[in-house]
Amino acid sequence: MTSRIKRTIKNNKFLLTPIASAVCLILNGTLNLAVAAETETAEKPILSVEENQQQDENIEVIHVRGIVSSLKEAQNIKKMSDNIVDAIVAEDIGQFPDQNVAESLQRIPGVSVTRVDGEGQKVTIRGLSGKYNVTTFNGRKLASDSQTRDFNYDVIASELVGKIEVHKTQQAKLQEGAVGGVVNIYSRKPLDVGQSLVLSVEGEYNERAESTNPKTSLIMSDVFNDGTFGALASFVHSKRTSRYDAYSSSNWDDWQYNELHHRSNPNNIEDILPEGATINDTFRMPNWPRVTSTESERERFGGTVAFQWLIGDNLDINLDGLYSSYDVDNRSKAMTVVMPNVYSSSATYTDFNVGPDGFLADAAWNDATVELLETGVPRKSDTYQVGLNANWLLDEVTLNFDASISKAKNEDDGNGNLVVVRAGVDGAAINFNNGSSIPDISLSQPLDQNAKYGAHHSRRYGDSIEDEIQRFVVDGTWEPSEGIVTAVYFGSGYTSEQKDRQNYYPNSPSIFALDHMDDVNPTFDAPTIDIGGQTMWQLPSNVIIPGSSNSFAGGANLPSAWPSINVDNLFNYFQTLDPVAYQELLPQANAKRGNTYGVKEETVHAYLEAKLEEELFGLPYMLDLGVRYIKTDVTAYGYSHNPANLAFNSDGTLANEAWKDKTLVEYSGDYSEVLPSMNFKINLHDDVVLRLAAAKAISRPFLSQLTPKTNISPELDGGSAGKEKRTMYERDPGLAPYTSKQFDTSLEWYYSDDGNLAFATFFKKFENTLEDKVTSEVIAGQDFSVTRSYNSDNEALIRGYELAWYQTFDAFLPHSLAGFGVAGNYTYNNSTSGKNDSEGAEIPFFGLSEHQVNLNLFYEIEDFSINAAYNYRSDYTVRDVSHWTYETFGSVTTEQATAPAWDSLSISLKYDITDNLQLSADAYNLLDPEEYLTVNAMKTELLTAGASSAQYGIGSSSYGRSYALGLRYTF
Numbered sequence: 001m002t003s004r005i006k007r008t009i010k011n012n013k014f015l016l017t018p019i020a021s022a023v024c025l026i027l028n029g030t031l032n033l034a035v036a037a038e039t040e041t042a043e044k045p046i047l048s049v050e051e052n053q054q055q056d057e058n059i060e061v062i063h064v065r066g067i068v069s070s071l072k073e074a075q076n077i078k079k080m081s082d083n084i085v086d087a088i089v090a091e092d093i094g095q096f097p098d099q100n101v102a103e104s105l106q107r108i109p110g111v112s113v114t115r116v117d118g119e120g121q122k123v124t125i126r127g128l129s130g131k132y133n134v135t136t137f138n139g140r141k142l143a144s145d146s147q148t149r150d151f152n153y154d155v156i157a158s159e160l161v162g163k164i165e166v167h168k169t170q171q172a173k174l175q176e177g178a179v180g181g182v183v184n185i186y187s188r189k190p191l192d193v194g195q196s197l198v199l200s201v202e203g204e205y206n207e208r209a210e211s212t213n214p215k216t217s218l219i220m221s222d223v224f225n226d227g228t229f230g231a232l233a234s235f236v237h238s239k240r241t242s243r244y245d246a247y248s249s250s251n252w253d254d255w256q257y258n259e260l261h262h263r264s265n266p267n268n269i270e271d272i273l274p275e276g277a278t279i280n281d282t283f284r285m286p287n288w289p290r291v292t293s294t295e296s297e298r299e300r301f302g303g304t305v306a307f308q309w310l311i312g313d314n315l316d317i318n319l320d321g322l323y324s325s326y327d328v329d330n331r332s333k334a335m336t337v338v339m340p341n342v343y344s345s346s347a348t349y350t351d352f353n354v355g356p357d358g359f360l361a362d363a364a365w366n367d368a369t370v371e372l373l374e375t376g377v378p379r380k381s382d383t384y385q386v387g388l389n390a391n392w393l394l395d396e397v398t399l400n401f402d403a404s405i406s407k408a409k410n411e412d413d414g415n416g417n418l419v420v421v422r423a424g425v426d427g428a429a430i431n432f433n434n435g436s437s438i439p440d441i442s443l444s445q446p447l448d449q450n451a452k453y454g455a456h457h458s459r460r461y462g463d464s465i466e467d468e469i470q471r472f473v474v475d476g477t478w479e480p481s482e483g484i485v486t487a488v489y490f491g492s493g494y495t496s497e498q499k500d501r502q503n504y505y506p507n508s509p510s511i512f513a514l515d516h517m518d519d520v521n522p523t524f525d526a527p528t529i530d531i532g533g534q535t536m537w538q539l540p541s542n543v544i545i546p547g548s549s550n551s552f553a554g555g556a557n558l559p560s561a562w563p564s565i566n567v568d569n570l571f572n573y574f575q576t577l578d579p580v581a582y583q584e585l586l587p588q589a590n591a592k593r594g595n596t597y598g599v600k601e602e603t604v605h606a607y608l609e610a611k612l613e614e615e616l617f618g619l620p621y622m623l624d625l626g627v628r629y630i631k632t633d634v635t636a637y638g639y640s641h642n643p644a645n646l647a648f649n650s651d652g653t654l655a656n657e658a659w660k661d662k663t664l665v666e667y668s669g670d671y672s673e674v675l676p677s678m679n680f681k682i683n684l685h686d687d688v689v690l691r692l693a694a695a696k697a698i699s700r701p702f703l704s705q706l707t708p709k710t711n712i713s714p715e716l717d718g719g720s721a722g723k724e725k726r727t728m729y730e731r732d733p734g735l736a737p738y739t740s741k742q743f744d745t746s747l748e749w750y751y752s753d754d755g756n757l758a759f760a761t762f763f764k765k766f767e768n769t770l771e772d773k774v775t776s777e778v779i780a781g782q783d784f785s786v787t788r789s790y791n792s793d794n795e796a797l798i799r800g801y802e803l804a805w806y807q808t809f810d811a812f813l814p815h816s817l818a819g820f821g822v823a824g825n826y827t828y829n830n831s832t833s834g835k836n837d838s839e840g841a842e843i844p845f846f847g848l849s850e851h852q853v854n855l856n857l858f859y860e861i862e863d864f865s866i867n868a869a870y871n872y873r874s875d876y877t878v879r880d881v882s883h884w885t886y887e888t889f890g891s892v893t894t895e896q897a898t899a900p901a902w903d904s905l906s907i908s909l910k911y912d913i914t915d916n917l918q919l920s921a922d923a924y925n926l927l928d929p930e931e932y933l934t935v936n937a938m939k940t941e942l943l944t945a946g947a948s949s950a951q952y953g954i955g956s957s958s959y960g961r962s963y964a965l966g967l968r969y970t971f
Contacts, residue, residue, distance in 0.1 A: 066091055066860055066865060067091060067821070067858045067860050067865055067867055068754070068808060068821065068858075068860055069091070070088075070089040070090060070091045071089075071806055071821075071823055072753065072754070073087075073089045073163075074086075074087040074088060074089050074163075075750070075756055075806060077089075077163075077165065078748070078756075078758075079689065079748065079750055079756075082171070082611065082622060082624045082679055082681070083167060083168075083169040083170070083171050083624070083679045083691075083693060084167075084168045084169040084679075084691055084693055084744055084746050084760060085165055085166065085167050085168065086108045086109060086165075086166050086168065086804075087108075087163060087164065087165045087166070088104050088105070088107060088108065088163060088164045089162070089163040090161060090162050090163060100120045100153070100154065100158060101120075101153045101154075101156050101157075101158050101161060101164070101185070102120030102121060102122065102123055102153035102154065103120040103906075104158060104164070105120075105123050105153070105164065105166070105183070106120070106123070106854060106871055107823070107854050107856065107869070108166050108825075108854075109758075109760070109802040109803075109804045109825035109826075109827055109854070110125060110126040110127075110168070110762075110800075110802050110825075110827045110829075110852070111123055111124070111125055111166065112124050112847075112849060112852055112873050113871075114129070114847065115931075120153065120154070121152050121153055121154045122150050122151070122152065122153065123153065123183070124180070124847050124848070125166065125168070125180035125181040125183075126168070126180055126181070126762055126764075126798060126800065126827070126829065127180075127798055127800070127829045127831055127845055127847070127848035127849070128179060128180030128181075128798065128848075129150065129180075129846070129847050130148075130149065130150035130151055131148055131149045131150055131699070131702060132178065132179045132180040132699045132738070133151075133178050133179075133180040133181050133182070133183060134175050134176075134177050134178040134182050134183070135151040135153075135182075135183045135185065136175060136182065136183070136184050136185065137156075137185045137186075137187070137322060137385055137406075138185075138186055138187060138320060138385075138387060139184060139402070140385060140387055140402070140404045140406065140469075140471055141175060141406070141469055141471070141495070141497070142185075142322075142383070142385055142406050142408075142469075143383060143385070143406040143407050143408035143467040143468060143469050143497075144383075144408050144467055145379075145381040145382075145383065145408045145409060145410035145465050145467065146465070147463065147465055147501060147703070147704070148702055148703060148704070149700065149702065149703060151183075152381075154300075154326065155300075155302075155324045155326050155381060155383050155408075156185065156302065156322075156324060157217070157236035157238070157300060157302045157324070159200070159217040159219070159234065159236045160187055160234055160236060160302055160303070160304050160322070161185055161186070161187065162186050162187055162188040163186050164183065164184065164185050164186070165183075165184045165186070166181050166182070166183050166184075167181055167182040167183075167184065168181045168744065168760075168762070169677075169679060169693035169695060169742070169744050170675070170677040170693075170695035170696075170697050170742070171609060171624065171626055171677055171679065172489070172607035172608065172609040172626025172627055172628040172675070172677055173475065173489050173491065173607055173609055173626065173628075176603075176605065176628060176630050176673075176675060176697070176698060177698060177699060177700055178697065178699065179697045179698065179699040179738060179740040179742075179764065179766070180699075187234075187304045187306065187320065187322070188221075188232060188234075188306070189230070189232070189306055189308050189318065189320075190221050190222070190223060190230025190231050190232035190306055190307070190308050191223060191227070191230040191308045191310070193221040193230075193232060194221065194222075194223055194230075195221065195222050195223060196219065196220070196221045196222075196970070197218075197219070197220050197221075197970070197971040198217075198218070198219045198968065198969070198970050198971070199216075199217070199218050199968070199969050199971070200215075200216065200217045200218075200966060200967070200968040200969075201214070201215070201216050201966060201967055202214070202215040202216075202920070202964055202965065202966030202967075203215075203964065203965055203966070204240065204922075204962055204963065204964040205962065205963050205964070206240075206241065206242050206243070206960055206961075206962045207960045207961050207962070207963075208242070208243045208244065208245075208959060208960025208961075209241045209242050209243035209295060209960065211241035211242075213238065213239050213240040213241055214238065214239055215236070215237070215238035215239075215966075216236070216237050216238070217234070217235065217236040217237075218234065218235045218236075219232075219233075219234040219235075220232065220233050220234070221233075227310075228309065228310040228311075229307075229308070229309050229310070230306075230307070230308045231305075231306070231307050231308075232304070232305065232306040232307075233303065233304070233305050233306075234303055234304045234305075235301075235302070235303040236300070236301070236302045236303065237299075237300070237301050238298075238299070238300045239297070239298065239299050239300075240296075240297075240298045240299075240300075241295065241296070241297050241298075242295070242296045242298075242959065242960075243293065243294065243295045243296070243959075243960065244293075244294055244296075244959045244960075245291070245292070245293050245294075245552050245556075246291070246292045246293075246294065247289075247290070247291050247292075247437065247438040247439070247556075247932075248289075248290050248292065249286040249288065249289045249290065250286045250287045250288045251286065251287075251881065251882060251883045251884070252284045252285060252286050252359065252883055252935070253284060253285075253286075253287075253883050253884040253885070254282050254283075254284055254883070254884055254885045254886045254887075255282070255283060255284065255285055255341065256279065256280055256281065256282055256283075256886075257269055257272075257273055257277065257278070257279045257280070257281060257283075258279040258280060259341055259342040260272070260340065260341060260342070260349055260352065261340065261341075261342065261346070261347075261348065261349070272349050272350070272351065272352040274352075274353065274354055277354075282358070282886055283354045283358050283359065283360060284358060284359050284360065284883070285339060285359070285360035285363075286339065286360075287338070287339050287341070288336045288337075288338060288339070288371070289336065289337055289339070289430060289439060289441070290334050290335070290336040290373070291334060291335055291438070291441070291552060291556070291558055292332050292333070292334035292373075292375075293332065293333055293334075293552060294330055294331065294332040295330075295331050295332075296328060296329070296330045296331075297328070297329045298326070298327065298328045298329075299326075299327045300324070300325070300326045300327075301324070301325045302322075302323060302324040302325070303322075303323050303324075304320065304321065304322050304323075305320065305321045306318065306319070306320040306321075307319045307320070313393070314392060314393035314394065315390065315391070315392050315393070316390070316391040317388075317389070317390050317391075318387075318388070318389040318390075318391075319386075319387070319388050319389075320386075320387055320389075321384065321385065321386045321387070322383070322384060322385045323382075323383070323384045324381075324382070324383045324384070325381070325382050325383075326379070326380075326381040326382075326383075327378075327379070327380050327381075328378065328379035328380075328381075329376070329378050330375075330376065330377040330378070330379075331374075331375070331376050332373070332374070332375040332376075332377075333372070333373070333374055333375075333547060333562075333564045333565070334371075334372070334373040334374075334375070335370060335371070335372060335373075335447075335559070335562040336370065336371040336372075336373065337368065337369075337370055337371075337428050337430060337441060338368070338369040338370070338371060338422075338532070339363075339430075340365050340368075340369075340532075346367065346532055346533030346534075347365045347366060347367040347368055347369065347532060348365060348366045348367060349363060349364070349365045350364050350365055350366060350427075351363060351364040351365075351429075352364075355433060359432070360432060361431070361432055361433040362429070362430060362431040362432060362433055363429065363430055364427065364428070364429035364430075365427065365428060365429075366426065366427045367424065367426070367427075367532060367533075368424065368425050368426070368427055368428035368443070368444070368532075369422055369423075369424055369531055369532035370422070370423050370424070370425060370428070370443065370447060371420050371421070371422050371423075371456065372420070372421050372422075372423070372453070372544075372562065372563060372564075372565055373418070373419070373420050373565075374417070374418075374419050374564060374565035374567055375416075375417065375418050375419075376415075376416055376417045376567070377416050378412060378415045378416060378462075379410055379412070380410065380411045380412065380415075381408065381409070381410045382407075382408070382409050382411075383406075383407070383408040383409075384406065384407055384408075385404060385405070385406035385407075386404060386405055386406075387402065387403065387404035387405075388402070388403050388404070389401065389402045389403075390402075396478055396479050396480060396481060397476060397477065397478050397479075398476065398477045398479075399474065399475070399476050400473075400474070400475040400476065400477075400491075401473075401474055402471070402472070402473050402474075402475070403471070403472045404469075404470075404471050404472075405468070405469070405470050405471075406468070406469040406471075407466070407467065407468045407469075408465075408466070408467045408468075409464070409465065409466045409467075410463075410464065410465040411464050412462030412463055412464055412504070413462055413464055413502075413504050413587070413589075414460050414461060414462045414504040414586070414587025414588075415460070415462050416460065416461050416462045417458075417459065417460045417461070417567050418457070418458075418459055418461070418509075419457070419458045419459075419565055419567055419570055420456040420457040420458070421453045421454065421455060421456055421539060421543070421544070421565060421570075422453065422454045422456050422531050422532070422536060423447060423451050423452065423453045423454070423531065424452075424531040424532060425443050425444050425445055425447060425451075426444040426445060427443070427444035428441070428442065428443050428444065429441075429442045430442075434557070436556070436557075437930060437932040437934075438556040438557075438558070440557040440558075441557070441558050441559065442557075442559070443559055446559065446560075446561070447559060447561075447562050447563065448546065448561070448562075448563055449541070449544045449545055449546050449563045451544075451563075452529055452538060453529075453538070453539045453543065453544055454514070454528075454529045454531050454536025454537060454538055454539065455512045455513065455536055455537040455538075455539055455570075455574075456510075456513050456514065456536065457509055457510050457513050458509060458510075458512060458513075458570065458571070458574065458585060459505070459506050459509030459585065459587075460504075460506065460571075460585065460586065460587045461503075461504055461505045461506065461509075461587050462503075462504045462587060463501055463502070463503055463504070463595070464501070464502040464504070465499070465500070465501055466498075466499070466500045466502075467497070467498070467499045467500075468496075468497070468498050468499075469495065469496070469497045470495070470496045470497075471493065471494070471495045471496075472493055472494050473491060473492070473493030473494075474491055474492060474493065475489070475490070475491035475493075476489070476490050476491060477489055477490075478490075484612050484613065484614045485610055485611070485612055486611050486612065486613045487610070487611040488608070488609070488610050488611070489607070489608070489609040489610075489611070489626070490607065490608050490609070491606070491607055492604070492605060492606040492607070493604070493605055494602070494603070494604050495602070495603045495605075496600070496601070496602045496603075497600070497601050498598065498599070498600040498601075499598065499599055499600075499703055500597075500598035501595065501596060501597055501598065502589060502596050503589075503595035503596045504587035504588060504589055505587060505588065505595070506584060506585045506586055506587055506588065507583075507584045507588060508584040508585070509585065511581050511584040511585060512537060512574055512577070512578075512581065512585075513536075514534045514535060514536050517535060517536075517537075519581060520537070520577065520578045520581045521578050521580070521581070522577050522578055523576065523577065523578065523579070524576075524577075526538075526577055537577065539570070539573065540569075540573055542566065542569045543565060543566055543569050543570045543573060544563045544564075544565065544566070545563060545564050545565070545566050546561075546563060546564070547561060547562055547563045547564035571585065596638070596639055597636070597637060597638035597639070597704075597707040597709065598636065598637050598638075599634065599635075599636045599703050599706045599707065599733075600634070600635045600636070601632050601633070601634055601700070602632065602633045603630055603631065603632045603633075604630070604631050605628060605629065605630045605631075606628070606629050607626060607627065607628040607629070608626060608627060609624065609625065609626030609627075609677075610624070610625050610626070611623070611624050612624075612625070616682060619682055619683055619684060620682070620683050621680065621681065621682035621683070622679075622680070622681050622682075623678070623679075623680050624677075624678065624679040624680070625677075625678055626676070626677045626678075627674060627675065627676045627677070628674075628675045628677070629672070629673075629674055629675075630672065630673050630675065630698075631670065631671075631672040632670060632671055632672070632700075633668070633669075633670045634667070634668065634669050634670065634671075634706065634733060635666070635667065635668045636666070636667045636668075636706050636707060636708055636733040637664060637665065637666045637667070637708065638664075638665055638707040638708045638709035638731075639662040639663065639664060639665070639709060640662055640663065640665045640708065640709040640710045640711075641659060641660075641661075641662055641710050641711060641712040641728075642659075642661070642663065642710075643659075643710065643712060643728065643779050643780070645658040645659045645661060646659045646712070646714060646779060646780035646782075647659075647780060648714075648780055648781055648782055652716075652782060654714060654715065659712060659714060665708040665709065666708065667708040667733040667734070669733065669734050671736060671737065673696075673698055673737070673739070674696075675695070675696050675697065675698065676695065676696055677693075677694070677695035677696075678692075678693060678694045678695065679691070679692075679693045680692045680693070687749060687750045687751055688747070688748070688749050688750075689746075689747075689748045689750070690745075690746070690747050690748075691744075691745065691746040691747075691748070692743075692744070692745055693742070693743070693744040693745075693746075694741075694742065694743050694744075695741075695742050696739065696740070696741055696742070697739070697740045697742055697764075698737040698738060698739050698740070699737060699738040699740070700737045700738075701735045701736075701737060701738075701770055702770075704731070705731055705732070705735055705770060705789050706731070706733045706735065707731045707733065708731065708732075708733045709730075709731050710728065710729065710730045710731075711728070711729045712726075712727070712728045713726060713727045713728070714726045714782070714784075725783070725784070725785045725890050725891075726779075726782055726783065726784045726785070727784060727785045727786070727787070728777075728779065728784050728785075728786045728787070729786075729787045729788075730786070730787070730788045730789075731788075731789055732788065732789055732790065735770060735789060735790070735791060736768050736791050737768065738766055738767070738768055738769060738770070739766070739767045739768050740764045740765065740766050740767070740798075741764070741765045741767075742762070742763065742764045742765075743762075743763045744760065744761065744762050744763070745760065745761045746758060746759070746760040746761075747759045747760075752811070754806075754807065754808040754810065754811070754821075755805075755806060755807040755808065756804075756805075756806050757804070757805050758802075758803070758804045758805075759801065759802070759803050759804075760801060760802045760804075761799075761800070761801045761802075762798065762799065762800060762801070762802075763797070763798070763799045764797070764798040764799070765795055765796075765797055766795060766796035766797070766798070766834065767795060768791045768792075769791070769792045769794055769795075769796050769833075769834060769835070770789055770790070770791060770792070771789070771790060771792040771794070771835060772787050772788070772789055773787070773788055773789075773790055774786070774787050775788075785890065792834070792835075794834035794835060795834050796831070796832060796833050796834035796835075796845070797831055797832045797834070798829070798831045798845070799829070799830055799831055800827060800828045800829035800830055800831070801827075801828050802825060802826070802827045802828075803825060803826045803827075804824070804825035804826075805822070805823070805824055805825070806821075806822070806823045806824075807821060807822055807823075808820070808821035809821060809822075818861070819859045819860050819861045820857075820858070820859050821857075821858050821859075821860070822855070822856065822857055822858070823855075823856045823858075824853070824854060824855040824856065825853070825854050826851075826852070826853050827851070827852040827853075828850065828851060829848055829849065829850055829851075829852070830850065831844075831845050831848055832845075833845045841894070843877075843880070843896060844876075844877040844896065845877070846876075846877050846878060846879060847876055847877070847878070848876055848877070849873040849874045849875065849876040850874050850876075851872075851873070851874040852872065852873045852874070853870070853871070853872040853873075854869075854870070854871050854872075855869070855870045855871075856868070856869050856870075857870075862912075863911065863912035864910070864911050864912070865909070865910045866907070866908070866909045866910075867907070867908045867909075868905065868906070868907045868908075869905070869906045869907075869908070870903065870904070870905050871903060871904045871905075872901070872902070872903040872904075873901065873902050873903075874901045875898055875899060875900050875901050876898070876899055877896045877897070877898050877899075878896070878897045878898065878899050878933060879896065879897050880893045880895075880896055880897075881893070881895045881896060881897050881935050882895075883895065895935045895936065896935070896936075897933040897934070897935050898933065898934055898935070898936065899931065899932070899933055900932065900934070902929050902931065903927055903929060904925060904926075904927055904929065905925075905926040905927050906922065906923060906924045906925070906926065907922065907923045907926065908920070908921075908922045908923075909921045909922070916969055916970050916971070917967065917968070917969050917970075918967070918968040918969075918970075919965075919966070919967060919968075920964070920965070920966040920967075920968065921963075921964070921965050921966075922963070922964040922965075922966075923961065923962070923963050923964075924961065924962040924963075924964070925959060925960070925961050925962055926961055928959065928960060928961050931959075
């Protein structure tokens with residue numbers, strides 16, 4: 001980690017101008033923010049404690065405060081780096097540009113944000129999601145409560161952060177495992193902050209949730225023992241209530257008109273046939289269109305501590321820690337209209353219209369079935385990291401020792417719930433062809449708590465995630481006193497990461513549903529009810545409570561209200577109805593479901609990196625060459641079906657239930673990689689830098705793909721008319737990591753202290769990409785559809801360019817207009833995934849927008865500043881969408897869900913009432929964009945004349961604007 005020990009810089013050909021030299025000297029003397037052992041080593045002048053104190057007295061200390069100061073330091077970090085780096089720096093102590101770390105990161109060229117419940121949680125770098133990136137805190141990989149390799153940025157409060165660097169090109173001393181980039185988050189160090197005490201309070205109002213949310217932060221720092229020992233502590237506490245409204249639908253499968261009515265209630269289908277259609281014509285429609293309103297209550301407590309001790313002239317010791325507790329309670333209430341068909345309710349269509357594209361346009365029916373759903377998804381996350389670092393200067397050699405441990409846990413041993421109840425109404429209608437992403441839904445009569453309801457699906461469930469990382473590294477730097485080689489970096493280390501998932505799930509979540517009526521033995525004369533031609537247990541009145549949609553999604557054409565479910569009363573009723581059957585609903589540490597697994601990766605690494613500085617044709621250049629060797633041992637466990645246990649009767653029915661047994665399966669293996677890297681920069685002019693970089697990088701397979709498990713589904717629904725297929729899914733823990741050959745360029749023009757223009761290109765060629773292959777196989781004499789993961793020979797390409805500009809206009813405007821500035825960037829990404837769907841069409845990269853724009857306009861004078869931040873990303877592909885088709889008589893994945901173009905606007909205002917007291921006002925998500933998913937459908941299987949392509953919606957959500965007002969006092 002960077003220490004306050006100073007070393008004389010030798011042969012540094014890049015300090016060309018007096019301005020650059022002065023800035024670097026000042027920054028080296030005063031702005032030593034925490035930098036990790038593997039990402040940075042000491043390269044600053046050797047000064048004793050007394051000399052250091054004398055220098056502090058002779059040089060004016062520049063504190064990073066305000067928008068312009070933070071942008072200037074970010075510019076200097078980029079300019080002085082040996083590889084291609086972009087940075088964000090806090091505007092002041094405890095004052096990061098945005099309320100959320102992820103939201104701040106999207107200010108960087110090529111970085112975009114994925115939101116969860118309206119809050120930035122994950123980031124993509126140059127189109128690559130967090131699964132392809134590495135996030136570190138003070139240079140150490142931070143454990144995550146995510147089930148994947150993604151890092152959840154919402155666990156770190158922005159007030160705890162001093163700066164963030166995004167390394168877009170590789171170096172041997174950087175953490176491996178990042179094809180996209182390495183994100184380094186740095187907290188502050190006490191000897192850099194000095195004596196300080198800052199208290200901030202804030203209130204935030206969300207218009208959709210109609211709630212006010214408090215936030216408080218406190219940062220304390222002091223130095224002792226003549227400036228050789230420092231201590232720092234920071235604390236943040238916040239509560240936030242938000243609401244978002246969403247529409248979703250199930251897969252739009254193929255149907256024929258002869259399937260529109262329940263088999264127990266045949267009627268004259270010809271009455272609703274479109275003109276010219278026959279009962280065997282094919283169209284597409286969903287089963288369960290659903291509207292959902294979700295309220296989320298979040299409470300975050302976080303803090304950091306840091307101790308720094310300078311011993312003599314050559315030893316800097318740092319002990320630091322991070323703790324974050326994040327409790328989230330998501331509660332959703334939903335209403336679903338059940339589309340009548342041969343397998344569902346016995347309703348009768350009165351109107352049914354299919355558009356020319358072969359998709360259902362609108363419909364109406366009698367004896368309608370409506371479902372109410374109540375979902376609770378809690379998240380109780382605790383994350384901490386403790387690290388000890390010693391930086392030891394020995395003449396021309398600096399040794400750095402770093403040891404750390406990090407743990408994260410999301411504890412959920414069955415606290416989640418999903419319950420479904422049903423009700424009947426005289427009629428319902430739906431219109432998908434209304435020009436909105438949310439269809440019009442109408443019911444013949446209001447649905448309230450006084451209606452009669454029947455029991456259906458109910459479960460309590462959860463997943464506990466634990467992640468632990470242990471790390472010890474030794475790094476060194478040798479800086480020869482003369483010669484073309486100005487620095488040699490070397491080091492080795494050991495990292496162990498183990499992530500475990502414990503699944504909790506009931507044995508039979510449908511034990512009280514309509515298809516298990518005979519399995520329940522009531523302890524009293526329990527009433528039943530007929531809904532949609534199906535008999536169910538009638539629920540008591542205390543299970544259903546009043547509810548309201550409260551202007552759903554800003555005014556969608558839906559029922560004005562629908563009831564909610566009292567989940568506790570529902571489960572109490574089930575326990576009274578049949579205490580034995582009730583036990584089947586309770587969550588179990590259920591290995592039989594196959595979702596309990598663990599993966600441990602132990603990695604040793606060693607690297608060697610040399611930095612050469614000289615002149616080429618009279619132009620100073622720097623060449624950084626390195627190689628990193630890694631060896632990873634993988635051990636994994638999971639619970640798996642055994643295909644050898646399958647046995648069928650002559651009629652294709654299962655002979656026994658032996659196949660249901662799942663046994664513990666363990667795996668161990670290893671792989672190694674040699675990762676070369678090169679970074680070159682040359683000063684074409686005093687203020688123009690050209691960079692070239694090439695490297696080989698890796699990203700490890702997703703954790704779920706490394707689980708040694710096989711899941712078999714050999715049972716077929718007798719009423720499905722042969723529409724189902726038996727399936728088997730196999731995972732391979734021996735999968736090799738992704739590899740990427742990368743080439744980057746950057747041309748940077750630093751034409752003033754207050755302005756720069758940069759153009760960068762990137763090119764990554766993926767190999768060993770992971771794909772799922774579906775084959776048809778005969779197992780135990782029956783046909784199965786088998787899906788396996790494998791390393792593909794297909795090559796994927798990530799390629800594009802970035803353009804960034806930063807400028808203040810003081811030099812161009814009259815003094816009365818001084819203070820205006822702009823910082824903006826544009827990213828173009830033209831990439832190919834190398835993957836094709838079942839019809840041979842190329843599948844785009846998920847989460848990758850072709851165009852991305854970030855623009856910050858600001859005005860800052862001595863005691864006042866205002867900043868408007870605008871973000872835009874073009875449409876992008878989210879995920880595969882499957883549907884059942886008559887063309888193959890099975891499910892196909894020929895379509896993908898696409899999110900539309902998205903933009904956001906936030907405004908921040910700060911005013912210094914006094915030298916110590918600051919007032920802030922912020923407005924977030926002012927454009928309140930609707931986030932929805934559409935599918936561009938392939939229609940080759942449809943028989944409707946002229947139908948070749950179409951688009952249908954499967955989801956929509958909106959979150960509402962937020963406003964904040966705060967006070968900040970510096971003691």
